[in-house]
Amino acid sequence: MKPASRLSPYAVALLLALPSASVAAADGAGPFGVTVVAAATPQSARVGPLFAADRRDRLRGSHFCTASVVHSRHRNIIVTAAHCLTGGTEELVFVPGYRDGVAPYGMWRVGKWYLPDGWVEGRDEDSDVAFGVVGDRGGEGIEDVVGGNRFVAGMATGATAVTVTGYPNSGEAPVRCSDKPRPHSRTQQRISCPGFSSGTSGSPWVNGDGQVVGVLGGHESGGTTADVSYSVVFGSEAAALYCESAGCGESQGGSS
Numbered sequence: 311m312k313p314a315s316r317l318s319p320y321a322v323a324l325l326l327a328l329p330s331a332s333v334a335a336a337d338g339a340g341p342f343g344v345t346v347v348a349a350a351t352p353q354s355a356r357v358g359p360l361f362a363a364d365r366r367d368r369l370r371g372s373h374f375c376t377a378s379v380v381h382s383r384h385r386n387i388i389v390t391a392a393h394c395l396t397g398g399t400e401e402l403v404f405v406p407g408y409r410d411g412v413a414p415y416g417m418w419r420v421g422k423w424y425l426p427d428g429w430v431e432g433r434d435e436d437s438d439v440a441f442g443v444v445g446d447r448g449g450e451g452i453e454d455v456v457g458g459n460r461f462v463a464g465m466a467t468g469a470t471a472v473t474v475t476g477y478p479n480s481g482e483a484p485v486r487c488s489d490k491p492r493p494h495s496r497t498q499q500r501i502s503c504p505g506f507s508s509g510t511s512g513s514p515w516v517n518g519d520g521q522v523v524g525v526l527g528g529h530e531s532g533g534t535t536a537d538v539s540y541s542v543v544f545g546s547e548a549a550a551l552y553c554e555s556a557g558c559g560e561s562q563g564g565s566s
Contacts, residue, residue, distance in 0.1 A: 342488055342489045343487065343504075352457060353473075361403050369405065373479065386444045404442070427547075439548050465523045471518065473487070474516075477510060506533075515541055524544065
């Protein structure tokens with residue numbers, strides 16, 4: 311799992327002084343390699359931290375890891391890193407768009423998790439991805455409330471820049487950074503963005519087409535420093551796991 315925060319004074323200054331840069335798109339329209347507090351937008355609303363269910367009444371200071379909504383037929387799937395679940399998968403809640411102790415879109419219980427065989431059998435860092443099925447509320451799925459990005463496997467590393475959004479344990483709001491991933495190995499990719507410390511594991515890597523092409527994790531559980539982060543390169547294992555959780559062979563329709 312990512313280490314505790316070690317932000318430099320320069321990085322802290324950027325986080326405080328450049329909030330407008332948080333809306334930088336992954337298509338190159340904004341500054342690359344700069345981490346800022348993420349603005350509250352429809353895109354950032356799809357991202358949120360995970361909590362133990364017994365923390366429902368005291369959210370502040372108790373979140374761990376990050377997840378995000380991905381499009382599915384039943385509009386109820388989130389994706390994160392498998393290593394976020396090594397402490398158990400029972401009674402977790404996902405809080406999209408969380409800020410400062412407030413759950414603007416509600417708290418959503420994760421009813422079932424899907425982890426790859428490579429992770430379950432051997433904690434293989436090339437299998438560090440997981441999908442969760444989120445219970446509905448009043449017949450409404452989480453994607454009906456906040457929308458969802460498409461999950462895509464088989465993309466070439468660095469084909470486009472990505473925007474990474476995550477929740478450091480040291481703060482109560484998400485941070486965001488855009489940059490172009492680089493290959494670390496055939497099965498792992500990396501990105502250079504400061505300030506992605508403990509809690510940001512599972513953060514989605516979203517390209518300019520609104521596709522999730524990575525989640526923070528993989529090599530060294532996402533990296534041993536807060537400035538360089540990793541992700542599994544999504545291939546056939548991740549695609550099959552998504553299909554198992556979301557139900558493939560059925561029309562997926564358009565993303566919202």
